Amino acid sequence: MAANPNSKPETPRHKVSLRSILRGLAITIVACWLMAALTLVAFKWIDPPTTAVHIERRVEAWIHHKPYRLRYQFVPLSEISPNLQHAVIAAEDGRFYEHHGFDWHAIQLAAEEDEKGGHRLRGGSTITQQLVKNLLLGTSRSYLRKAAEFTLVPVAELVLGKQRILELYLNEVEWGPGIYGVEAASRAYYGKSARKIDRDEAARLAAILPLPLKRRPDRMDHYSEIILDHMREMGW
Secondary structure (H helix, E strand, C coil): CCCCCCCCCCCCHHHHHHHHHHHHHHHHHHHHHHHHHHHHHHCCCCCCCCCHHHHHHHHHHHHCCCCCCCEECCCCHHHCCHHHHHHHHHHHCCCCCCCCCCCHHHHHHHHHHHHHCCCCCCCCCCHHHHHHHHHHHCCCCCHHHHHHHHHHHHHHHHHHHHHHHHHHHHHHCEEECCEECHHHHHHHHHCCCHHHCCHHHHHHHHHCCCCCCCCCHHHCHHHHHHHHHHHHHCCC
């Protein structure tokens, strides 16, 4: 029987299915990104009740059948000792008030140290980058997570501003097993509120941030002295 000249050729089902899957995946990625961006906008006024790292650590404890006690109390920046604010900036992101989310100079230095096989006191990530990871992305590493971080950091800088970014970071960063934020850390390690932390205590607390699950402030003699030197160089 002759073929109908007006009939359209059939599209292979597997091609249609693949196209639908890719379209659905793209829509999902865009929707997740928009939700993350809107969450950052909301955090300009709302203090986060939890974070991706909180959830990640709780799940890890559940999987490995380990006890988990969350210590987390959000306090405004005005109730955090300037010593502690300055120590964290000096230790984690000395150009915090100069860059717009990414410190390309620090990234270059970190890459050069890696090539030389040297030991770095800190990586190239800024406080803003770390905040986005802590709040929304967790600690896992992947190209997709790095892409999300790269696109969300400018949103955080634009919407939140430096003071709110610093306030959120100091309250959300991990400071030990189940310990999140300066208030919980100050009380756990020194038995006092974050507003009463002195320079030496602040430097020791800042010194454990790169490896908060392994370090303790009382063992950070050398690194805390380096941080204090950086604070003095920065006029603090």
